[in-house]
Amino acid sequence: SAVISQKPSRDICQRGTSLTIQCQVDSQVTMMFWYRQQPGQSLTLIATANQGSEATYESGFVIDKFPISRPNLTFSTLTVSNMSPEDSSIYLCSVVQSYEQYFGPGTRLTVT
Amino acid sequence: SQQGEEDPQALSIQEGENATMNCSYKTSINNLQWYRQNSGRGLVHLILIRSNEREKHSGRLRVTLDTSKKSSSLLITASRAADTASYFCATLRNSGNTPLVFGKGTRLSVIA
Numbered sequence: 001s002a003v004i005s006q007k008p009s010r011d012i013c014q015r016g017t018s019l020t021i022q023c024q025v026d027s028q029v030t031m032m033f034w035y036r037q038q039p040g041q042s043l044t045l046i047a048t049a050n051q052g053s054e055a056t057y058e059s060g061f062v063i064d065k066f067p068i069s070r071p072n073l074t075f076s077t078l079t080v081s082n083m084s085p086e087d088s089s090i091y092l093c094s095v096v097q098s099y100e101q102y103f104g105p106g107t108r109l110t111v112t
Numbered sequence: 113s114q115q116g117e118e119d120p121q122a123l124s125i126q127e128g129e130n131a132t133m134n135c136s137y138k139t140s141i142n143n144l145q146w147y148r149q150n151s152g153r154g155l156v157h158l159i160l161i162r163s164n165e166r167e168k169h170s171g172r173l174r175v176t177l178d179t180s181k182k183s184s185s186l187l188i189t190a191s192r193a194a195d196t197a198s199y200f201c202a203t204l205r206n207s208g209n210t211p212l213v214f215g216k217g218t219r220l221s222v223i224a
Contacts, residue, residue, distance in 0.1 A: 031211075033211040035211075035214075041216075042200055042214045042215060042216045042217045043155075043200070043202075043212075043214040044214075045211055045213070048211065092155075094211065094212070096204070096210070096211060096212075099142050099143060099204055100160065101145070101202075101204065101211065101212045103154070103155055105154055106154055
């Protein structure tokens with residue numbers, strides 16, 4: 001099984017600023033996934049991050065707002081740019097290994 | 113886009129009763145998973161059922177899968193107040209390295 005860590009675990013940010021969330025996996029994986037969970041809602045996939053290529057974004061999410069880096073097979077970052085209170089959510093990174101999915105502990109973001 | 117759809121959206125029962133939640137999905141899958149999330153907490157993986165399985169048990173949990181109807185159910189027997197949480201189904205498609213797609217969830221309240 002994969003063990004995933006995320007930093008920071010939580011943050012409170014001012015609107016208009018940006019926050020970069022880091023995700024580290026203890027094994028090499030081809031794809032990493034970023035999800036968002038807004039308060040009281042389910043998880044929504046933001047994008048798939050492949051090493052060595054641009055991330056693939058789901059409908060409703062754009063690179064300018066959520067730039068993603070994937071410099072190697074164990075690490076990825078998601079930036080939430082020009083934040084507004086609507087971006088207050090839990091952001092989770094995730095990987096799939098052998099058809100089982102593993103989640104990081106999440107980053108709880110509050111935008112004031 | 114979200115694939116799984118749970119019903120009911122909310123369920124309130126007395127302690128000791130059984131709780132049944134249903135999930136429907138749209139495309140062929142490799143497996144279907146159920147997660148629990150207590151308010152403000154992270155996801156807890158409950159059970160995974162593969163597409164070639166029809167029923168699975170884990171403690172007080174019973175999951176069924178009907179691939180012909182593209183549906184699954186989660187039964188919690190002899191419910192307890194501690195079972196109060198949101199429950200999500202999530203499906204993993206047959207193609208490799210694809211992420212889980214989550215349903216909107218069922219909010220279960222167990223009243224002591």
